Amino acid sequence: MFRLTTVPIDPTTLRNAADNPHAGAVSIFEGLVRNHHEGRRVLRLEYEAHRAVAEKEGRRILEEATEKFGLDYAGAVHRTGSLEIGACAVMVVVSAPHRAETFAACRFVIDEVKRRLPIWKKEFYTDGSSKWVGCAGCRGTHQH
């Protein structure tokens, strides 16, 4: 189960979805909004996603993880919109018979989410400025 949400992520609901009599381990990853980035003080973040492609690709990542690690359950939720410091931006929950698989799968899912999903964050700093993350130095000059 993968979805995008504009409202705060409810960790209990997602955790409970992983309950399964076959599973002996659950691993959870929560990505939180922190108050600093590359030495700058961050006030809040804004996340934007391309819903259709992100949801399709998100489901693919969970299917791949389930197959690769033999999971009983794989779920992930990603927030969009404006997030304050400390808010949960992304949560991954996986369950499997043993912990080695859940730890590895949890790591795999968050890494792939960051790498493959069309989601962007803009940081707003305490000094009033803002910046799209990952676009530093992208503003190239055109040469004919």
Added chain:
Amino acid sequence: MSVPLYGILLAGGKSIRMGCDKADLVIVEGLSMRERGIQLLGTVTAQSYLSIGEDDDRIYNCPTIRDLRKNAGPMAGLESAFAHSPEAAWLVTACDLPFLTPSTLKHLVEHRDPTCNATCFKSRFDGNPEPLCTIYESSSRAALEQSLSHGRGCARRFLSSLTRREIELPELSALDNCNRPEDLEEARQSLTHGRSIKRIHAEYCGVLRENAGLDSEEIKTEATTAAGLWEELRMSRGLSLEIDSVRVAVNDEFSSWSHQLLDEDKVTLFPPFSGG
């Protein structure tokens, strides 16, 4: 006109972004960019030559003119052409102009003004004179010698220093060049299938949405591939990224830049992802 018009094709060197000599790349119907360039020049000039480097020892199946200077840039080719036939005017073109057509060259020749040093097109992007599809009259030779002897090889600067007749491009994309494999694919497909107008729903995300100042728009384009469309939108919408850092989806599926566009496709442009 008593002054003959000859053609010289500047073939350049190795292209870092293409990973090989651009002139060797096959562009259409088995012709390399070099062969096609010579063929194009032949449609409007009495004789056309390939400009080759001072130390180039390859064999070509067309007349060549060897550079007199080493590593002096593209204008060294024109210098050697003037030395070869000082009485002639020279139509200079570059081999990496895959969209150049005989009719655009014909238009240039028909609007030639021999009383100026040069006749050239204005760039469709910035309106500046385009130096590498230009007729240089023999009256420009002295200025050229002077630039080169001062170590100034920049073609654009040289042309800007001349008296010139500037004309509008009859075909807007004729001088779009080709620096990456994606551009080449766009050129191949449009030369093979012809260019047709398509309606495209373009979507912008993240920093590109901010650059464009809108989420999405309906546009009409002659671009054949997603890469061709990107190049067009990058210019018209002032998009700030390079193609290497951008990904594209066609109809909500990730696609390659060489994906061939169809009428009514939805094309979404993604800046580098930063979720999580």
